[in-house]
Amino acid sequence: MEERMEVLEEKVRPEYTEQPEDRPETELSEQSEAISSEQPEEGADTVSSEQPAALLDQDELDDMDPDEDEEEKEEPPRYYSDKSAISVRNVNIVYRSLKAGSIKQNFFKLRKVKQEVFQAVRNVSFEVREGQILGITGKNGSGKSTMLRAIAGIFSADSGEIDLHGHSISLLSIGVGFNKELSGRENILLSGMLLGFSQADIMKKMNEIIEFAGIGTFIDMPVRTYSSGMYSKLAFSITAILETEIMLIDEVLSVGDEKFKKKSYEKMKELISKRDRTVVIVSHSLTTLEELCDEVMWMHDGEIVMLDRPEIVLPVYRDFMK
Numbered sequence: 243m244e245e246r247m248e249v250l251e252e253k254v255r256p257e258y259t260e261q262p263e264d265r266p267e268t269e270l271s272e273q274s275e276a277i278s279s280e281q282p283e284e285g286a287d288t289v290s291s292e293q294p295a296a297l298l299d300q301d302e303l304d305d306m307d308p309d310e311d312e313e314e315k316e317e318p319p320r321y322y323s324d325k326s327a328i329s330v331r332n333v334n335i336v337y338r339s340l341k342a343g344s345i346k347q348n349f350f351k352l353r354k355v356k357q358e359v360f361q362a363v364r365n366v367s368f369e370v371r372e373g374q375i376l377g378i379t380g381k382n383g384s385g386k387s388t389m390l391r392a393i394a395g396i397f398s399a400d401s402g403e404i405d406l407h408g409h410s411i412s413l414l415s416i417g418v419g420f421n422k423e424l425s426g427r428e429n430i431l432l433s434g435m436l437l438g439f440s441q442a443d444i445m446k447k448m449n450e451i452i453e454f455a456g457i458g459t460f461i462d463m464p465v466r467t468y469s470s471g472m473y474s475k476l477a478f479s480i481t482a483i484l485e486t487e488i489m490l491i492d493e494v495l496s497v498g499d500e501k502f503k504k505k506s507y508e509k510m511k512e513l514i515s516k517r518d519r520t521v522v523i524v525s526h527s528l529t530t531l532e533e534l535c536d537e538v539m540w541m542h543d544g545e546i547v548m549l550d551r552p553e554i555v556l557p558v559y560r561d562f563m564k
Contacts, residue, residue: 323372327409327488327520328393333402335363335388335544362388364544365402375514375521377535377552379528379559385544386524387415390490393522406488409520412437414481415492422466426457426476429465433480447483454509455479456502475502482509488520489513510534528556 337360363385370376378386391397393404394413420429430451434444452461455475460468468476481489491510507530513519514534525531531538531552538555540547548555 323374325372326369326405326407327372327374328370328522329403329405329407330369330389330393331367331403331405333363333366333389333392333399333404334361335385335392335397336361336400362544363392363399366541366544366546367402368539368546368549370520370522372520373518374537375523375535377531377538378522378524378541379526379531379538379556380541380547381563383543384541386541387492389541390415390492390522390524394490409487410438411488411490412481412484412486413490413492414477415490420465420473420477423464425463426455426461426465426468427452429476430480434484437484437486439484444484451476451479451483454483454505471502475506478506478509482506482513485513485519488522491521491523491525493525528560532556 339358339360366385366389368376378389380386388397391413392399393406394411396413421432424432427448430448431441431444434447435441455461455472455478457468457472457475460472461476465473465476481491510521511534514521521534523531523535535552537550538552538559539549540555540559548558
């Protein structure tokens, strides 16, 4: 029995740990010197290089804010300037016409001749940025071409304001801008000078314009002998080659033979890709507007129905026109 008790005592007896008082005095002094040498000097920074976040400065904590990335959403890339190229504000345009009758009859009538009034544009406002491509669509008689010609300065608004912010502008439209008694070559000079180019600048571009138009010997014939296709070819060539800062295009991309349609379309894409020219296109071709434009404006009865990205406006317009 006594032997078993001794065995149990051996198992439960704690291992002997050397106490400080059992160590030699020399060893204790050496250890205390080592510990004191590891302690920092008075006034020294006690925070280690691997300091916890709780001990960082408030500025550093702000930089480490995990919610910062969630709050800042990356904006989509902007391909055109923030500066305005065209500002249209509250524009109204009214057409007035007298009833049919001779001047003599109208002059001797005691009561005033009744005027027929048609409001083509009703309180329209929008902005076009520098380098932006805006498309305008709508059914016939919706005010698209009237709005475009008002921007070009051909029509004056009855009220409201159109501001081009000092940019040069050209209008590409069938039946506008040519003297039909002059030759095509003479009209190139006339159109270029009306756009603000010097005669020397126009002459430098003359051969390029004639070559791009591709109307052959008709270039030295009066414009009144031109077909609508030849007219549009020359008009497009002048506007595309001389390169004004703002280019207005009214349904001319759909005129002409298939070869010229393709050439003019590729030239338009080239001009647009430079992103240094502002373009406004009036067209019934929804495919053209979808492929070329940054935004599309839908007009109806002289008013803006929608103005947004093509993928938003055009499906609604298609449904409306069905």
